[in-house]
Amino acid sequence: xxxxxxxxxxxxxxxxxxxxxxxxxxxxxxxxxxxxxxxxxxxxxxxxxxxxxxxxxxxxxxxxxxxxxxxxxxxxxxxxxxxxxxxxxxxxxxxxxxxxxxxxxxxxxxxxxxxxxxxxxxxxxxxxxxxxxxxxxxxxxxxxxxxxxxxxxxxxxxxxxxxxxxxxxxxxxxxxxxxxxxxxxxxxxxxxxxxxxxxxxxxxxxxxxxxxxxxxxxxxxxxxxxxxxxxxxxxxxxxxxxxxxxxxxxxxxxxxxxxxxxxxxxxxxxxxxxxxxxxxxxxxxxxxxxxxxxxxxxxxxxxxxxxxxxxxxxxxxxxxxxxxxxxxxxxxxxxxxxxxxxxxxxxxxxxxxxxxxxxxxxxxxxxxxxxxxxxxxxxxxxxxxxxxxxxxxxxxxxxxxxxxxxxxxxxxxxx
Amino acid sequence: xxxxxxxxxxxxxxxxxxxxxxxxxxxxxxxxxxxxxxxxxxxxxxxxxxxxxxxxxxxxxxxxxxxxxxxxxxxxxxxxxxxxxxxxxxxxxxxxxxxxxxxxxxxxxxxxxxxxxxxxxxxxxxxxxxxxxxxxxxxxxxxxxxxxxxxxxxxxxxxxxxxxxxxxxxxxxxxxxxxxxxxxxxxxxxxxxxxxxxxxxxxxxxxxxxxxxxxxxxxxxxxxxxxxxxxxxxxxxxxxxxxx
Ligand SMILES: Nc1ncnc2c1ncn2[C@@H]1O[C@H](COP(=O)(O)OP(=O)(O)O)[C@@H](O)[C@H]1O
Ligand SMILES: [Mg+2]
Numbered sequence: 001x002x003x004x005x006x007x008x009x010x011x012x013x014x015x016x017x018x019x020x021x022x023x024x025x026x027x028x029x030x031x032x033x034x035x036x037x038x039x040x041x042x043x044x045x046x047x048x049x050x051x052x053x054x055x056x057x058x059x060x061x062x063x064x065x066x067x068x069x070x071x072x073x074x075x076x077x078x079x080x081x082x083x084x085x086x087x088x089x090x091x092x093x094x095x096x097x098x099x100x101x102x103x104x105x106x107x108x109x110x111x112x113x114x115x116x117x118x119x120x121x122x123x124x125x126x127x128x129x130x131x132x133x134x135x136x137x138x139x140x141x142x143x144x145x146x147x148x149x150x151x152x153x154x155x156x157x158x159x160x161x162x163x164x165x166x167x168x169x170x171x172x173x174x175x176x177x178x179x180x181x182x183x184x185x186x187x188x189x190x191x192x193x194x195x196x197x198x199x200x201x202x203x204x205x206x207x208x209x210x211x212x213x214x215x216x217x218x219x220x221x222x223x224x225x226x227x228x229x230x231x232x233x234x235x236x237x238x239x240x241x242x243x244x245x246x247x248x249x250x251x252x253x254x255x256x257x258x259x260x261x262x263x264x265x266x267x268x269x270x271x272x273x274x275x276x277x278x279x280x281x282x283x284x285x286x287x288x289x290x291x292x293x294x295x296x297x298x299x300x301x302x303x304x305x306x307x308x309x310x311x312x313x314x315x316x317x318x319x320x321x322x323x324x325x326x327x328x329x330x331x332x333x334x335x336x337x338x339x340x341x342x343x344x345x346x347x348x349x350x351x352x353x354x355x356x357x358x359x360x361x362x363x364x365x366x367x368x369x370x371x372x373x374x375x376x377x378x379x380x381x382x383x384x385x386x387x388x389x390x391x392x393x394x395x396x397x398x399x400x401x402x403x404x405x406x407x408x409x410x411x412x413x414x415x
Numbered sequence: 416x417x418x419x420x421x422x423x424x425x426x427x428x429x430x431x432x433x434x435x436x437x438x439x440x441x442x443x444x445x446x447x448x449x450x451x452x453x454x455x456x457x458x459x460x461x462x463x464x465x466x467x468x469x470x471x472x473x474x475x476x477x478x479x480x481x482x483x484x485x486x487x488x489x490x491x492x493x494x495x496x497x498x499x500x501x502x503x504x505x506x507x508x509x510x511x512x513x514x515x516x517x518x519x520x521x522x523x524x525x526x527x528x529x530x531x532x533x534x535x536x537x538x539x540x541x542x543x544x545x546x547x548x549x550x551x552x553x554x555x556x557x558x559x560x561x562x563x564x565x566x567x568x569x570x571x572x573x574x575x576x577x578x579x580x581x582x583x584x585x586x587x588x589x590x591x592x593x594x595x596x597x598x599x600x601x602x603x604x605x606x607x608x609x610x611x612x613x614x615x616x617x618x619x620x621x622x623x624x625x626x627x628x629x630x631x632x633x634x635x636x637x638x639x640x641x642x643x644x645x646x647x648x649x650x651x652x653x654x655x656x657x658x659x
Binding site for chain 2: 003006010013017021326328329331332333335412
């Protein structure tokens with residue numbers, strides 16, 4: 001019991017002394033911790049922004065279903081220099097869609113998607129650059145979302161290539177301002193100059209990677225091909241039952257290789273894109289960014305740490321006689337060591353706390369003034385405090401060691 | 416422990432310093448004993464080895480040769496931690512320049528030895544208050560050293576030395592930084608402590624102080640040249656003490 005109590009009492013004494021030394025030399029401690037404050041501020045601000053971006057990215061990526069594969073000619077976010085491989089591929093077309101619909105046992109839905117930007121207008125309202133999307137009745141099952149009024153596209157719309165259109169939330173809002181949803185269904189609009197009749201309205205979906213998902217209209221892909229041509233490559237969203245994505249991937253690969261007549265031993269001439277592919281690329285980017293941040297942070301903390309070491313050397317020097325008195329009164333070497341370590345850790349952690357608060361503040365300001373997001377996480381706070389306290393301990397250890405190993409006689413005679 | 420033996424026992428103590436190619440014999444074969452309850456002065460001219468002797472008696476330094484026992488413990492070969500604990504339990508130091516911690520109150524200064532002993536906070540507080548009252552500073556406990564006079568500071572230092580109930584109070588020139596009236600007060604305090612049974616060892620270069628101690632030792636060039644009643648030793652080798 002006694003050693004524990006002694007250790008606790010000494011620790012308490014050390015913290016008291018450390019705080020006393022801090023308030024006794026406010027200007028000096030302020031200047032000393034400036035390096036730490038700046039370093040921690042920078043690191044925390046950037047980490048908060050990265051984490052904010054991560055969160056909004058991950059939330060947005062949910063728009064692409066976790067159980068959905070996207071059959072494409074192109075690979076998502078391909079950062080390698082082999083784009084020409086993809087360009088030379090044959091387009092994905094109705095043949096592939098039909099093969100999947102006919103042969104896949106695993107798929108629960110398969111919806112094509114082919115799009116262009118076009119003008120959509122009605123009476124005096126004209127919207128340009130609207131995403132016109134050719135798809136099928138499986139669209140909602142494969143991509144999520146729902147209809148808030150009227151109906152979605154059905155099989156007969158596709159079979160007969162009807163001029164039927166389902167309006168995204170923003171489009172309905174802008175073409176028919178103030179009109180109640182039931183009144184919009186059945187009205188006529190022009191899509192790229194062709195008359196269409198509105199059969200349904202989509203629920204609001206929000207944004208993905210900064211783009212609105214409600215700024216689109218959906219028409220049957222057969223109608224799309226009639227008006228805009230059939231040579232464009234389509235993307236097919238294929239949904240798997242939960243947990244069977246890998247199985248679906250294998251199945252689709254063999255169906256597609258067969259229908260596209262890929263000889264054995266040759267690589268696939270199509271890509272099965274996935275949500276986690278985006279996440280992976282994105283995470284790769286942020287990991288690199290984290291690396292840079294940690295590098296910068298480490299350098300500034302080393303600079304701050306040298307400041308701490310310097311001031312602790314001065315402190316040991318100034319308090320040589322005090323150390324002698326403490327040793328005479330019964331302090332062990334380890335007691336003196338702990339006292340100075342606690343002091344430098346407290347100084348540094350205080351700087352770290354100020355830096356953490358400043359960094360989070362800076363991140364919030366940046367988030368308000370720019371499209372960037374910021375997130376306050378306990379990890380960031382723990383990182384700031386832990387990092388700075390560790391800096392204090394590491395850089396305080398040499399001065400503390402010197403203090404602990406002073407000869408009491410010499411220390412008492414000092415000056 | 417040998418409760419009936421001498422409190423301090425020095426036998427052939429020497430302390431050598433290597434200064435360049437020369438060896439300085441700061442202490443050279445010093446032997447004496449101090450019994451419990453004695454009040455002993457160590458006198459001698461500057462450079463005679465008084466501080467060196469005090470450092471060894473206070474277990475801050477270890478002798479180059481000879482045997483030194485405190486309360487029966489042979490300090491030779493003791494580990495640094497054990498020496499620190501021995502100082503904490505057995506020795507109370509009073510320094511010429513008081514050596515109080517400037518940012519701590521009188522009470523916190525006096526509590527410090529008990530912190531290093533691992534006593535619970537309440538007990539530390541009670542004992543420190545009692546020690547401050549015993550030196551007449553019951554009404555100055557929460558003052559900081561810079562709010563106290565020189566005499567009061569030395570009283571705080573004495574309270575700090577006494578609070579752990581050490582076997583020995585070791586004072587190096589305790590009146591050296593005080594005016595004569597205040598110094599007299601401190602000597603009176605020592606007389607009082609002596610009468611209450613404390614063992615005191617007073618290092619001084621002032622024969623007048625040594626003359627008031629029941630026993631004194633005179634050092635010269637690291638050797639004991641006189642050991643006897645304070646009045647006689649104080650006068651040893653000097654002109655007779657002139658008393659007003
Ligand atoms: N650390 C040291 N290194 C070398 N010589 C020393 C040291 N400490 C003391 N001395 C020498 O030892 C002798 C005794 O010194 P000291 O004990 O301080 O005498 P006093 O306290 O009586 O004035 C002196 O000659 C002094 O120069
Ligand atoms: Mg001296």
